[in-house]
Amino acid sequence: xxTRSAPGRLRSLTSWLINQNAITARNLVAAHLAxxxxxxxxxxxxxALDEFGPASQADLGRRCGLDRSDVTACVTDLAEREWIExxxxxxxxxxxxxxxxxxxxxxLRALDRVVADAQDELLEPLxxxxxxxxxxxxxxxxxxxxxxx
Amino acid sequence: xxTRSAPGRLRSLTSWLINQNAITARNLVAAHLAxxxxxxxxxxxxxALDEFGPASQADLGRRCGLDRSDVTACVTDLAEREWIExxxxxxxxxxxxxxxxxxxxxxLRALDRVVADAQDELLEPLxxxxxxxxxxxxxxxxxxxxxxx
DNA sequence: CACCAACGTTGGCATTGCCAACGTTAGCGA
DNA sequence: TCGCTAACGTTGGCAATGCCAACGTTGGTG
Numbered sequence: 001x002x003t004r005s006a007p008g009r010l011r012s013l014t015s016w017l018i019n020q021n022a023i024t025a026r027n028l029v030a031a032h033l034a035x036x037x038x039x040x041x042x043x044x045x046x047x048a049l050d051e052f053g054p055a056s057q058a059d060l061g062r063r064c065g066l067d068r069s070d071v072t073a074c075v076t077d078l079a080e081r082e083w084i085e086x087x088x089x090x091x092x093x094x095x096x097x098x099x100x101x102x103x104x105x106x107x108l109r110a111l112d113r114v115v116a117d118a119q120d121e122l123l124e125p126l127x128x129x130x131x132x133x134x135x136x137x138x139x140x141x142x143x144x145x146x147x148x149x
Numbered sequence: 150x151x152t153r154s155a156p157g158r159l160r161s162l163t164s165w166l167i168n169q170n171a172i173t174a175r176n177l178v179a180a181h182l183a184x185x186x187x188x189x190x191x192x193x194x195x196x197a198l199d200e201f202g203p204a205s206q207a208d209l210g211r212r213c214g215l216d217r218s219d220v221t222a223c224v225t226d227l228a229e230r231e232w233i234e235x236x237x238x239x240x241x242x243x244x245x246x247x248x249x250x251x252x253x254x255x256x257l258r259a260l261d262r263v264v265a266d267a268q269d270e271l272l273e274p275l276x277x278x279x280x281x282x283x284x285x286x287x288x289x290x291x292x293x294x295x296x297x298x
Numbered sequence: 299c300a301c302c303a304a305c306g307t308t309g310g311c312a313t314t315g316c317c318a319a320c321g322t323t324a325g326c327g328a
Numbered sequence: 329t330c331g332c333t334a335a336c337g338t339t340g341g342c343a344a345t346g347c348c349a350a351c352g353t354t355g356g357t358g
Contacts (some may be wrong), residue, residue, distance in 0.1 A: 003295040009196040015174035022171030024294045025164035094305040094354045097162040125293040134286045140164035144274040145173045146152040147281035243323045243336035
């Protein structure tokens with residue numbers, strides 16, 4: 001579609017703009033990640049494991065904003081690729097401990113670049129300062145709505 | 150989830166921030182519109198009809214960024230509520246001409262307020278100037294990606 | 299010891315953004 | 329004028345996404 005021919009009411013609606021951009025962003029990132037046979041959830045979980053260390057699936061879900069059931073499927077998928085290891089927690093038998101493998105870390109590093117490329121493509125019309133400002137505004141709004149939640 | 154506990158990699162990713170905000174925005178607007186037994190597509194199409202006058206379904210789809218098949222369903226729905234009228238175009242028999250009814254216009258005015266309320270709730274942490282800036286940046290990005298498309 | 303809470307898992311649901319196909323109709327070029 | 333292409337509305341379907349409910353298992357607390 002041509003965003004610029006949309007009704008003015010919609011074009012001036014932040015929620016609408018965010019949604020349009022979300023579609024573009026999702027497709028862009030997904031397309032870039034597809035080149036590495038990877039989906040968006042994979043990147044989120046690998047990143048969380050790298051930054052926070054081994055964690056239970058529930059923790060991963062909370063940190064990445066994913067439902068437990070979706071984490072299960074994603075972990076299974078990543079384990080099959082041997083990017084992570086899933087083992088029962090000897091201390092708390094309800095949990096699985098998920099940890100990044102060497103291959104997983106390597107894959108994560110590669111995905112970092114892929115995702116960064118996608119950001120560049122998405123934000124092409126913005127200067128570095130504008131990108132920072134956009135991030136700041138979006139972060140403020142996002143944080144606000146998780147604070148009251 | 151708590152956005153603030155997410156991996157730094159994700160929190161600094163514009164595409165991720167946009168998606169998180171898109172989820173919030175969609176739920177907010179949908180919740181507000183649900184009070185009027187209306188969905189988001191309805192508002193888009195009523196707005197387009199008001200601003201551009203009677204139009205074919207294909208035109209509506211192009212302007213609002215909806216697929217033709219989704220427009221068909223939406224138009225059927227709106228016609229049942231008698232907010233719009235759908236009639237075959239006597240000039241071009243392939244087309245339907247969709248026009249806003251009086252009741253539809255009245256409903257649109259009411260929805261304008263509902264949607265504005267949702268924006269306020271979404272953007273609560275931002276000043277008026279910041280909201281304008283956010284809109285401007287998002288518009289630039291959105292326009293860019295419809296230009297190259 | 300009894301209860302409640304958290305865990306992982308399975309299965310399902312509604313929405314959303316698409317795409318393919320079909321029959322119909324317009325319009326254009328040969 | 330004929331034939332091709334394109335646009336139209338409609339139907340049906342698909343995959344991804346974000347959820348929710350239920351279950352059995354396990355931990356922790358009263």
